[in-house]
Amino acid sequence: MLATLWHELRAFFAELFVGSMSFEGEVPPLPGYYNMVAEMDAKQLRFYRHLEAKLKRGEYVDVQGEIGYVFAFVYGYILRSNETGFESLHEFLTHIAELYVSENKISDYCRYWAWDCLLGLGKYELFLERTVPKSVTTGGTHHANLRLNLQRHLELPADPIDVLKMMGPRTSKVIEENLGAYRDCVVKVFQEHEIEHGSWYDILLRDTCGDGKAYRHQLFNSVPFTLPRPPKLALETHSYYATHEGVELVKCIPSAELGYKTALS
Numbered sequence: 001m002l003a004t005l006w007h008e009l010r011a012f013f014a015e016l017f018v019g020s021m022s023f024e025g026e027v028p029p030l031p032g033y034y035n036m037v038a039e040m041d042a043k044q045l046r047f048y049r050h051l052e053a054k055l056k057r058g059e060y061v062d063v064q065g066e067i068g069y070v071f072a073f074v075y076g077y078i079l080r081s082n083e084t085g086f087e088s089l090h091e092f093l094t095h096i097a098e099l100y101v102s103e104n105k106i107s108d109y110c111r112y113w114a115w116d117c118l119l120g121l122g123k124y125e126l127f128l129e130r131t132v133p134k135s136v137t138t139g140g141t142h143h144a145n146l147r148l149n150l151q152r153h154l155e156l157p158a159d160p161i162d163v164l165k166m167m168g169p170r171t172s173k174v175i176e177e178n179l180g181a182y183r184d185c186v187v188k189v190f191q192e193h194e195i196e197h198g199s200w201y202d203i204l205l206r207d208t209c210g211d212g213k214a215y216r217h218q219l220f221n222s223v224p225f226t227l228p229r230p231p232k233l234a235l236e237t238h239s240y241y242a243t244h245e246g247v248e249l250v251k252c253i254p255s256a257e258l259g260y261k262t263a264l265s
Contacts (some may be wrong), residue, residue, distance in 0.1 A: 030068035067106045090117035126149045136183045137171040145223040149237040158200040160190035204240035
């Protein structure tokens with residue numbers, strides 16, 4: 001017991017000492033986003049320990065563009081998710097995303113990983129609420145596939161915009177100038193097609209480009225896991241990929257509201 005207490009006190013004062021040290025000068029370069037602490041040299045490690053102590057207290061540290069340090073810090077927390085729990089990890093990742101909102105790369109990844117915590121907690125409705133697609137002209141097949149699987153699990157209608165993303169969104173100058181009208185048009189056409197031809201889930205599964213086998217979606221993509229069992233979604237998911245029927249529908253969406261010819265190809 002005394003030995004344990006001694007180690008805890010040493011760790012506490014060591015962290016306090018490192019955190020009190022100011023770091024002056026340029027931040028040592030740390031190329032890439034997959035750096036681990038064990039691979040850092042002496043200069044990099046010194047700055048990392050400074051950053052680590054500050055971030056543990058919720059304080060911002062200017063990394064001068066070397067966001068690999070923040071990634072390394074975040075990886076450590078995610079790799080300990082079995083100890084910290086998804087609730088605590090979600091709060092931590094959300095805070096880092098807000099702290100480094102000016103660094104799009106780290107901010108976006110932390111936000112995505114925070115959403116994964118919602119999946120780990122089984123908060124599927126909240127996940128869908130937080131991840132509603134904002135654009136109708138950009139891709140995102142992997143994300144749309146996950147959302148469709150959750151919608152089917154919750155017995156919700158397939159979101160037409162997620163279905164569109166599985167087909168490959170189209171764009172043009174006219175569409176870009178009339179995004180609201182185009183979104184409304186997509187929703188109307190896809191819903192009418194479903195009424196006439198049956199559930200989009202059935203259409204996608206019937207004509208999928210995959211092998212039809214279900215799989216477990218892995219959480220925290222892009223994190224260099226060393227765990228034997230990386231956390232995965234509790235429910236099985238299917239691969240809904242582009243169908244000939246859906247792709248042709250996207251090409252021929254009626255677009256009278258937009259004031260140009262119906263064929264978008």
